[in-house]
Amino acid sequence: MRDQFHDQLQSVFDDLAAICRQVEVAVGRATKALMNGDVVTAEEVISADIDIDRARERVEDAAFELLSLQAPVAGDLRTVVAALRMVSELERMGDLSVHVAKIARLRVPEIAVPDAARPTMSRMAAVAEDMVRRVADIITSRDVEAAIILGRDDEEMDQLRRNSFAELLADDWAHGVEAAVDIALLGRYYERIADHAVSVANRVVFVVTGESPHAVSGN
Amino acid sequence: MRDQFHDQLQSVFDDLAAICRQVEVAVGRATKALMNGDVVTAEEVISADIDIDRARERVEDAAFELLSLQAPVAGDLRTVVAALRMVSELERMGDLSVHVAKIARLRVPEIAVPDAARPTMSRMAAVAEDMVRRVADIITSRDVEAAIILGRDDEEMDQLRRNSFAELLADDWAHGVEAAVDIALLGRYYERIADHAVSVANRVVFVVTGESPHAVSGN
Numbered sequence: 001m002r003d004q005f006h007d008q009l010q011s012v013f014d015d016l017a018a019i020c021r022q023v024e025v026a027v028g029r030a031t032k033a034l035m036n037g038d039v040v041t042a043e044e045v046i047s048a049d050i051d052i053d054r055a056r057e058r059v060e061d062a063a064f065e066l067l068s069l070q071a072p073v074a075g076d077l078r079t080v081v082a083a084l085r086m087v088s089e090l091e092r093m094g095d096l097s098v099h100v101a102k103i104a105r106l107r108v109p110e111i112a113v114p115d116a117a118r119p120t121m122s123r124m125a126a127v128a129e130d131m132v133r134r135v136a137d138i139i140t141s142r143d144v145e146a147a148i149i150l151g152r153d154d155e156e157m158d159q160l161r162r163n164s165f166a167e168l169l170a171d172d173w174a175h176g177v178e179a180a181v182d183i184a185l186l187g188r189y190y191e192r193i194a195d196h197a198v199s200v201a202n203r204v205v206f207v208v209t210g211e212s213p214h215a216v217s218g219n
Numbered sequence: 220m221r222d223q224f225h226d227q228l229q230s231v232f233d234d235l236a237a238i239c240r241q242v243e244v245a246v247g248r249a250t251k252a253l254m255n256g257d258v259v260t261a262e263e264v265i266s267a268d269i270d271i272d273r274a275r276e277r278v279e280d281a282a283f284e285l286l287s288l289q290a291p292v293a294g295d296l297r298t299v300v301a302a303l304r305m306v307s308e309l310e311r312m313g314d315l316s317v318h319v320a321k322i323a324r325l326r327v328p329e330i331a332v333p334d335a336a337r338p339t340m341s342r343m344a345a346v347a348e349d350m351v352r353r354v355a356d357i358i359t360s361r362d363v364e365a366a367i368i369l370g371r372d373d374e375e376m377d378q379l380r381r382n383s384f385a386e387l388l389a390d391d392w393a394h395g396v397e398a399a400v401d402i403a404l405l406g407r408y409y410e411r412i413a414d415h416a417v418s419v420a421n422r423v424v425f426v427v428t429g430e431s432p433h434a435v436s437g438n
Contacts, residue, residue, distance in 0.1 A: 064300070067300070074287070168400065
């Protein structure tokens with residue numbers, strides 16, 4: 001039987017999934033701005049971040065109300081606290097998209113990423129965006145298996161980051177210090193977006209099973 | 220009159236201050252490792268991080284127990300939730316110290332920061348460590364004025380970061396791409412430590428006054 005508490009909690013998780021979709025859009029647009037030197041799209045990412053911040057505030061208010069008026073215990077309490085943490089991480093992922101967009105904007109009319117670095121950077125961006133998209137689905141479906149798989153896929157991001165460093169530290173790197181610094185920081189931002197995506201997915205595992213992904217998957 | 224709830228809450232805040240002291244040590248040691256190419260100290264920072272992680276788990280367990288058994292409302296509820304967020308941020312500051320230590324370790328027997336970049340990087344490290352030290356005091360004293368001043372001092376870190384970029388992107392930068400990338404990432408790590416310090420201080424303002432630092436200081 002569903003009661004008022006669980007209806008409100010479901011509404012909080014619906015809001016989390018919606019915020020995650022906003023983050024997915026932000027990551028996609030930031031990458032488009034970056035790869036095309038597109039200042040209009042960069043500005044869109046930067047100005048839309050306030051919507052994510054406001055959505056976070058609404059989720060926080062709803063979670064506080066649940067804690068305050070319903071005084072949940074045990075699994076319900078852990079779920080509400082998990083929601084508070086998830087929304088912080090989603091907001092942070094939005095901020096990291098803004099950082100990407102700001103590097104794109106800073107280099108216009110140039111493009112921050114030189115051709116030699118585009119394949120690796122494009123792949124990092126695609127992996128990050130795909131992870132955010134899958135996390136939105138995981139929040140909605142509470143699919144524990146999909147969440148555990150997401151955690152494993154983070155290894156591709158780590159490998160891409162190593163490849164990216166190898167490229168810009170190679171003897172034949174001909175694009176100077178500025179491009180190398182941009183790429184190192186961009187790599188860091190995409191990697192952190194992926195880290196947060198894994199963390200949000202792990203919290204879904206915890207909410208559903210009461211266990212960490214490590215305990216559930218036996219790895 | 221002090222009751223059991225407020226005694227336990229005080230104990231949580233004592234633990235937060237103690238963790239912040241551990242982070243202060245981690246930042247100081249990571250900087251020492253970085254500036255001296257000191258692999259032993261770098262390893263100490265990396266291996267001691269598990270202590271911060273465990274202390275975080277203890278604070279989280281205590282906060283959950285307070286929420287679960289005492290079902291606080293209004294200001295008390297907000298204080299417990301603030302404690303949960305503060306401990307996440309303190310743990311993250313410890314992780315960032317580990318990132319600094321790992322760059323130090325990666326470059327041994329060289330020193331990651333060339334002489335030309337030492338003054339700015341040393342100052343960034345000193346500002347970050349000082350902010351962490353002051354936050355530990357602010358958690359203990361609940362000194363709202365000191366917390367608001369800390370937020371303003373973050374501006375020095377922003378200026379140092381700009382100076383650091385100007386140095387490594389100058390035409391006379393003679394230390395190559397690797398050192399530039401290290402310095403850009405190190406600057407990012409110290410800046411994030413400072414950001415988290417401000418955020419923790421802001422949460423103390425909120426716990427004491429029920430208002431954001433913006434509302435309290437009128438700025």
